Amino acid sequence: MAGIMLPRRTSKRASTNLNIVEIKEYATLENELKKYIKDRKALNKIREAYLFAEKMHSEQKRRNGDPYIYHPLSTAYYLAQLQMGPKTIKAGLLHDVVEDTPVTVEEIEQKFGKEIASLVESVTKVSYFAEENREQIKSEYLRKLYISMAKDIRVIIIKIADRLHNMLTIENLPEDKQRVIAKETLTIYAAIAHRIGMKNAKSKLEDMAFKVLNPKDFEHIEHLIEKGRESRDVNIAKTIDDISVFLRKEKHIKIVDIFGREKTIYSIYRKMNVKGKQFEELHDLVAIRIIARSADDCYKILGYLHQKYLPLSGRFKDHIAIPKNNVYQSLHTTLSDNKGMFFEVQIRTQQMDDVAEAGAAAHWRYKEGEVVDIVKRQKQIDEQIDIFSRILDLTDQINEEENSSEKELENQLQKDVFGSMIYVLTPTQNVITLPYGATVLDFAYRIHTEIGEKTTGAKIDGLFSPINTVLESGQVVEIKTSSKQQPTHEWLKIATTSNAKNRIRKYLAHKLKEDNSFEEDRKELAKKTENLINSYINQKELKWKRMSPAEILENVKKAGYANLEEFLISVGKGELSIVDATDKFFINHNFSKDEEALRSIKSKTINDQTLKNDIVIDGITNIKTSIASCCMPIPYEDVIGYVGKSGNGIKVHLKECYNLYTNEENKRLVQVQWNSAVAENSLYTTKLKYFATDRPNLLYDISRALTNLKATTINVKLGLDPKTLLVNGELTIKVKSSAQLNQIILTIKSIANIIDCERAVKSIK
Numbered sequence: 001m002a003g004i005m006l007p008r009r010t011s012k013r014a015s016t017n018l019n020i021v022e023i024k025e026y027a028t029l030e031n032e033l034k035k036y037i038k039d040r041k042a043l044n045k046i047r048e049a050y051l052f053a054e055k056m057h058s059e060q061k062r063r064n065g066d067p068y069i070y071h072p073l074s075t076a077y078y079l080a081q082l083q084m085g086p087k088t089i090k091a092g093l094l095h096d097v098v099e100d101t102p103v104t105v106e107e108i109e110q111k112f113g114k115e116i117a118s119l120v121e122s123v124t125k126v127s128y129f130a131e132e133n134r135e136q137i138k139s140e141y142l143r144k145l146y147i148s149m150a151k152d153i154r155v156i157i158i159k160i161a162d163r164l165h166n167m168l169t170i171e172n173l174p175e176d177k178q179r180v181i182a183k184e185t186l187t188i189y190a191a192i193a194h195r196i197g198m199k200n201a202k203s204k205l206e207d208m209a210f211k212v213l214n215p216k217d218f219e220h221i222e223h224l225i226e227k228g229r230e231s232r233d234v235n236i237a238k239t240i241d242d243i244s245v246f247l248r249k250e251k252h253i254k255i256v257d258i259f260g261r262e263k264t265i266y267s268i269y270r271k272m273n274v275k276g277k278q279f280e281e282l283h284d285l286v287a288i289r290i291i292a293r294s295a296d297d298c299y300k301i302l303g304y305l306h307q308k309y310l311p312l313s314g315r316f317k318d319h320i321a322i323p324k325n326n327v328y329q330s331l332h333t334t335l336s337d338n339k340g341m342f343f344e345v346q347i348r349t350q351q352m353d354d355v356a357e358a359g360a361a362a363h364w365r366y367k368e369g370e371v372v373d374i375v376k377r378q379k380q381i382d383e384q385i386d387i388f389s390r391i392l393d394l395t396d397q398i399n400e401e402e403n404s405s406e407k408e409l410e411n412q413l414q415k416d417v418f419g420s421m422i423y424v425l426t427p428t429q430n431v432i433t434l435p436y437g438a439t440v441l442d443f444a445y446r447i448h449t450e451i452g453e454k455t456t457g458a459k460i461d462g463l464f465s466p467i468n469t470v471l472e473s474g475q476v477v478e479i480k481t482s483s484k485q486q487p488t489h490e491w492l493k494i495a496t497t498s499n500a501k502n503r504i505r506k507y508l509a510h511k512l513k514e515d516n517s518f519e520e521d522r523k524e525l526a527k528k529t530e531n532l533i534n535s536y537i538n539q540k541e542l543k544w545k546r547m548s549p550a551e552i553l554e555n556v557k558k559a560g561y562a563n564l565e566e567f568l569i570s571v572g573k574g575e576l577s578i579v580d581a582t583d584k585f586f587i588n589h590n591f592s593k594d595e596e597a598l599r600s601i602k603s604k605t606i607n608d609q610t611l612k613n614d615i616v617i618d619g620i621t622n623i624k625t626s627i628a629s630c631c632m633p634i635p636y637e638d639v640i641g642y643v644g645k646s647g648n649g650i651k652v653h654l655k656e657c658y659n660l661y662t663n664e665e666n667k668r669l670v671q672v673q674w675n676s677a678v679a680e681n682s683l684y685t686t687k688l689k690y691f692a693t694d695r696p697n698l699l700y701d702i703s704r705a706l707t708n709l710k711a712t713t714i715n716v717k718l719g720l721d722p723k724t725l726l727v728n729g730e731l732t733i734k735v736k737s738s739a740q741l742n743q744i745i746l747t748i749k750s751i752a753n754i755i756d757c758e759r760a761v762k763s764i765k
Contacts, residue, residue: 017357018200020164020208023077024070026050032080033089036366042086049090049112050076056101063172071165072096078161082358085366088154091119095158098124115374122148122155123162149192152374153360156192160201163189167208182212186725191695197327197359203264210266213725221265221272224279236260236286239343243288243305251304256350257291270693270755273726284334287344291353295320298347302331305345309335312342320352322423322474323431328356422473434471436701436751437496437708441467444479445500452503454481468494470708486511488575489567492560496704526568532578533571533586545587555585614679615652617641617672624649625672627684631657631761634684635737641672654761683712683734686741689760693753694725702731702754705747711735730760 023029029050030043037043053072060068076092084092090112097103098120105124109117125148149156167185170178186209193202211218240258247253263285272279292298298320305311315334323329330348337343348356355362363377423431424443434442440460444467445452457466459478471477487504495501537543547555553564561567571581614635615625625641631654633639641650642660652672653660660669692698699716706713715732735741741759748757 018078018081018164018204020078020168020204022070022074022165022168024066024073026073029073029077029080032077036083037086038368039086046086046089046093049093049116052111053093053097056097056103060100062169064169068096068100071162071169074165074168075158075161078164079158082157082161082361083365084154084157084361085364085372087113087116088119088158088364091116091123091154092158092161094120095123095162119152119154119158122152123158149196152378153196154364156196157198157361157364160189160193160198160205164201164204164208167205167212170208170212178212182209183725185209186213187695193359197355198357198361199328199359200357203266206266207264210269213722214269217269218265221268221279225262225265225268225285232286233260235341236288236343239337239341240288243290243308243345246308247290247301247304251300253297253300253304255290255292255297255301258288260286260288262286270726284342284344287346289346289348289353291350292347293349295349298331298349301347302333305333305335309337311335315344320348322425324423327359330356422471424471424473425476427476427478432477435497437704438471439467439494439496440465440469440471440477440479441491441494442497442500443471443477445495445497445503447479449503451479451481452500453487453507454483454485456480456482456485467491489560489570490575496708522569523565525572526565529568529572529578529581533568533582536578536582537586542582542587545589547586547588551588552586559585614675614682615639615641615650615672616675617650617670625652626650628653628657628659630659632684632686634686634735634741635674635679636676637738639672639674641670643668643670680736683736685714685732685734687760688731688733688745688748688757690727690729690731690748690757691755692727692729692751693755694720694727695753698727698751698753699729701751702729702748705751706731706733706744709740709744709747711740711744 026047030047033043033046050073054069057068057072062068062070072093072095075095076089079089079092094108094112094116098105098108105117105121108120163185166181170181173181185205190202190205190209193199193205207218237260240260244255244258247255268279268282268285271277271282290301292301312334315332317332320329320331329352330346332344332346334342334344354365358365422434422436422438424434425431426447432443432446434446438446440458441452441455443458444455455467457464457480458469459465459480460469460471460475462476464480487507489508491504492501495504537546556564556567559567561570567581567585570576571578576584617625626649627633628642628651633652633654638655639652640655640660641652643650650670650672690702699718703713712734713731714734717730719728720726721728733744735744745757745759748754
C-alpha cells in the first residue's frame with residue numbers, strides 16, 4: 001500500500017495513481033487501452049502481440065502454478081495506466097519472449113518491427129545481467145541499465161513496470177531471495193524511478209520492498225493509519241471544503257481539482273524511526289493538493305492561502321521557479337488553521353501534476369495520430385531531466401581511455417549522474433544540473449568544452465567569482481571567458497566532474513604531444529625554472545624549510561603532473577608563478593625554528609606534543625594546555641580551563657560541558673580565550689553523527705562535501721539497519737572553526753537521502 005488517495009472534489013481528470021494488481025484476462029488490459037487509444041487498427045496489433053506472447057509462454061508457469069502470461073499481461077496493464085503508446089505496450093507484452101522462449105530478436109523484428117524488437121532486446125539484456133549475480137550487482141549490469149535508458153527511456157519504464165509486478169507476486173519466492181530482490185528494488189529501481197520523476201511508481205516500489213524487508217513495522221504503521229483514518233479524513237475533508245469555498249466564492253479563482261494524498265508507509269516509518277517521533281506526533285500524514293489552471297494561478301492561490309492560514313516559517317518551497325532535477329514542479333507550503341491543526345498544501349497545474357506522478361513516462365504518453373521521432377523525443381526529455389547525454393558522454397570518454405574498466409564507468413555514473421545534485425541557472429533561465437560540490441569550472445565545461453577551456457570565472461548572482469568557486473542550487477551563473485585563457489594542471493584540482501576532468505586531461509595530453517617536438521627546449525626550460533626556484537628560496541632564507549626531494553615529487557604527482565620536469569616546464573610557461581610554485585610545492589610551512597627552540601627550552605617539564613599556543617590564559621600564550629576529548633571545543637566557541645590535579649597543565653572545555661560542574665571542580669576553573677593568531681592556522685578534531693536512507697555513493701557524496709569545505713576526515717563509523725536500509729553514521733573530522741563546522745552540518749543536511757546531521761558530543765548540555 002503506497003498511500004491512499006482521498007476523495008476528490010471533482011472527477012474530470014484521469015487518476016495518476018497506479019493500480020498495482022495482477023490481471024488475468026486480456027479484456028482488462030483492452031478496457032484500459034480503450035480509454036486513450038481510439039484507433040481500432042492499433043488496438044488489433046496490440047492484441048496480435050498478446051496472442052503471440054500467450055502462445056510462446058503457453059508451456060510456462062509462474063512459481064505459484066499460474067500461467068506465465070499473467071506477468072507480461074500485468075506489466076502491459078501498468079504501462080497502459082501510464083498511457084504509453086501501442087509500441088511500448090507491445091514491447092511490455094513481449095519483453096520476456098526472447099529471454100524465456102526460443103524466439104529470437106530477428107523474429108520479433110520481422111513480425112512486429114525494428115522499434116519493438118529494439119525495446120525487447122534492450123530489456124532482455126538488462127534482465128540477463130540482473131539474474132546473473134544479484135547479491136553482487138555487477139558493473140556490467142548497471143552499465144547496460146543506464147546506457148539502455150540513455151538511448152531510449154522506455155526501456156527503464158518497461159523494467160519498472162516489470163519490477164512492480166515482480167514485487168506484487170514476490171511472496172512466491174524463497175524468503176532469502178525475496179530479501180535480495182527487495183533490497184535491489186529499494187536501492188536501484190526506486191532510486192531510478194525517483195531520478196526520472198516517476199514518483200508514483202517509486203512510492204509503490206518503496207512500500208512493497210519495505211513490506212518484505214520489515215513486515216512487522218509495515219503492518220504496525222498500516223494499522224495505525226487505518227485506526228485514525230476516519231477522524232483524519234473528516235478534518236481534511238472539512239479543510240478541503242473550506243479552501244474550495246474560500247478560493248471559488250471569496251477570491252473568485254477557479255481551480256481544476258482539490259484532493260488529499262496520504263504519505264506512504266515507508267516515508268512515515270522513516271520519519272518515525274530517524275526523528276524519534278511517535279505516530280501521533282506526525283502532523284503531515286495527508287497533503288492537500290490543489291490543481292490550478294495556470295502557473296500564475298498557482299502563485300495567486302499561494303498568496304490567498306497565506307492570507308487565510310498561518311504559514312510555518314521555513315516550510316515554503318518553490319519548485320516551479322526552480323524545478324527539481326527530475327523536472328518536478330510544484331509549490332509547497334505548510335499551514336496552520338485557527339485550531340492549531342497543521343497541514344501541507346501542494347499547488348500545481350494539471351501538466352505539472354501529470355509529470356510529478358509519471359515523470360519521464362508523461363513525455364511518452366500516447367497522442368492519436370502522432371508520429372514520434374525517438375531520437376528527438378529522447379533529446380527533449382534530456383533537456384529537462386539532464387542525464388541521458390551525460391551517460392553517453394561518460395561512456396564514450398571511458399571507452400577512449402586506455403586501461404579503463406566497467407567499474408570505473410559505474411563509479412563515474414553514480415557520482416555525476418545519480419549522486420546528489422544541485423540546480424543552477426544560466427542568464428536565460430535554463431536549468432543546468434550538476435553534481436553536488438561542482439565548481440564554476442565544471443559549469444563552464446557542462447555548457448561546452450570550448451567555453452570551459454577559455455573560462456576565467458563567472459558572475460554568480462551578479463558578483464564575479466573565480467573558477468574554483470563551489471556552486472549552490474538556485475544561483476544564476478554567467479561564464480566569463482578570455483581568448484588568452486587555457487587549461488593548466490591546476491584545473492584538475494578544481495574540477496570535480498568526470499566530464500570536466502576528462503576534457504582537461506585530453507587538452508593537456510594534446511598540448512604535451514605538441515610540446516614533445518621541442519624536447520631540448522623543454523629540458524632547458526625545466527633547468528632554468530629550477531634555478532629560479534632555488535634562487536628565490538635562498539633569497540628569502542627558506543632553505544631550512546625546504547622539503548626533501550621525495551616530498552616535493554609526491555606533491556607534484558598529487559597535483560596531476562607525471563614528474564618534476566613536467567611541473568617545472570609548466571611553471572616556466574607561466575601556469576604558476578615562481579612564488580606560488582615554491583610556496584605550494586617546495587616549502588614545509590608547518591616547520592618553525594621558534595617552536596623548535598621553545599620545545600628545547602621547555603623539554604624538562606613539557607611534552608612537546610601537548611604544548612598549545614592557541615589558548616590564552618591571563619594574556620599568556622605559552623602555558624601548557626590541551627583540548628578536552630569529552631566535549632572537543634573548537635574556535636571560537638565559549639571555553640573555560642580546568643586545572644588538572646596531576647600537574648599535566650590545563651584542559652580546555654566547552655563552558656556547557658557536563659564534566660565540569662561539581663563544587664570541587666568549580667574551584668579549579670580558570671578563564672581562557674582563543675588566541676586567533678595561532679588558532680586560525682590550526683585544525684581541531686570534532687565528531688558529527690548523521691542519519692540517512694541508504695543509496696549508492698552516499699558516503700562518497702559526504703566525503704566530497706567535506707573535501708570541498710576543506711575539512712579533514714579522520715575516521716568514519718557506519719551502522720546499517722538491514723531491515724530498513726537506514727544508515728546511522730559517525731564522522732570524526734578536523735576543522736578550523738565553529739563557523740566551518742556549522743557550514744559542514746548544513747551542507748551534509750542538504751545531501752540527497754540525508755535525514756539529519758548534528759554534533760556528536762555526549763557531554764554537551
